[in-house]
Amino acid sequence: MIPAIVALSILATSIGFYISLKQSQNRLEQNNIVQSLFWPNPKEIVDFTTKDHNGDLFGLEQISEKWTFIFFGYTNCPDICPITMSVMTDAYQALIDEYKNIQIIFVTVDPDRDNIDKLKSYVSFFDPDIVGLYEKPTTENSLTKQIGVAHYNNKEDGKYIVDHSASIFIIDPKMRLVSKISPPHKSDEIIEKFKKIKRFIDEKS
Amino acid sequence: MKKAKSLFCILFFFLNISAIFADGHAKITISDLWISEAPASASVLVAYVKLKNNTSSPISLTNITSTSFSSIEIHRTVIKNDVATMERFSKLEIPSDSTLKLLPGDYHLMLFNPNKPLSLGDKTELIFYFSNESKILMEAEVKKRNINKSQHNH
Numbered sequence A: 001m002i003p004a005i006v007a008l009s010i011l012a013t014s015i016g017f018y019i020s021l022k023q024s025q026n027r028l029e030q031n032n033i034v035q036s037l038f039w040p041n042p043k044e045i046v047d048f049t050t051k052d053h054n055g056d057l058f059g060l061e062q063i064s065e066k067w068t069f070i071f072f073g074y075t076n077c078p079d080i081c082p083i084t085m086s087v088m089t090d091a092y093q094a095l096i097d098e099y100k101n102i103q104i105i106f107v108t109v110d111p112d113r114d115n116i117d118k119l120k121s122y123v124s125f126f127d128p129d130i131v132g133l134y135e136k137p138t139t140e141n142s143l144t145k146q147i148g149v150a151h152y153n154n155k156e157d158g159k160y161i162v163d164h165s166a167s168i169f170i171i172d173p174k175m176r177l178v179s180k181i182s183p184p185h186k187s188d189e190i191i192e193k194f195k196k197i198k199r200f201i202d203e204k205s
Numbered sequence B: 001m002k003k004a005k006s007l008f009c010i011l012f013f014f015l016n017i018s019a020i021f022a023d024g025h026a027k028i029t030i031s032d033l034w035i036s037e038a039p040a041s042a043s044v045l046v047a048y049v050k051l052k053n054n055t056s057s058p059i060s061l062t063n064i065t066s067t068s069f070s071s072i073e074i075h076r077t078v079i080k081n082d083v084a085t086m087e088r089f090s091k092l093e094i095p096s097d098s099t100l101k102l103l104p105g106d107y108h109l110m111l112f113n114p115n116k117p118l119s120l121g122d123k124t125e126l127i128f129y130f131s132n133e134s135k136i137l138m139e140a141e142v143k144k145r146n147i148n149k150s151q152h153n154h
């Protein structure tokens, strides 16, 4: 009888402990989502002029009414750029059937060594749906200026390295920069974060 | 000229093997060398590898060469304040009795200007030079990159 009471009280305590742990985890998760959101004042993307990997003009119109995931990189970056692109591709392929209005964009921050043909080969390697964008980061309202970072190290050298944003940025269908996902990137986490962010934004608007 | 070069490589390879056998066991063991599959237009590829120092004193990787690339550099990807950059190293020390892992998102070998596009399953040779004067020739295969699915997958 006494062992049974002891066992029962241990069980009750652990259930109580488990519930409070879950609750604090949920609270933590809420905070994480809010932290990764640029809210309540998301930046509105202003008109920009780029060319996509087919050489067609790509501007504000092409990001309207879509959830856009943007990553800044360059094709001579063989480590972190393809790692991020593979993860984004994996997340995209998992999300696209359910959420039709999603697009993945790779913006080159190295217009001197990259060109439209290189971009085409680069993005289609991951998924034929991915958009590669060519712009001069120094032009006014370039996506790099509006959203990202690009810094060139010893550019005289043909093997120069470009410092660039490691985050994945999310633009909502109203063309507002609503969130940034920081590395290390994992596709399951991107999928979960996107669903939460979308739910949050949908509720607010 | 090219033939002479590859003949030299083969000869060099056997000399190296015999050196290892003469030694009893290798001072450095190289494993898991692979090149990540990349778009055909890529002018820089990446290789990853594990380097094991079997001795009781540190040994450095000082150079890597290959007839398939114009040059090879040792880099490390570093992310600071959400900005990614790559740092270049002229050499890499492998502490005594330990393994140095060059892995995606961390230390890696930059392979500049492949003289022909490399596709999945292709193999090419790299020569590793170490501070203890040893040289090791290893075959690298082009493999698909694993996707980082979730925190629990390694």
Ligand SMILES: [Cu+2]
Residues within 6 Å of the ligand: A078, A079, B075, B076, B086, B108, B110
């Ligand atoms: Cu590098």
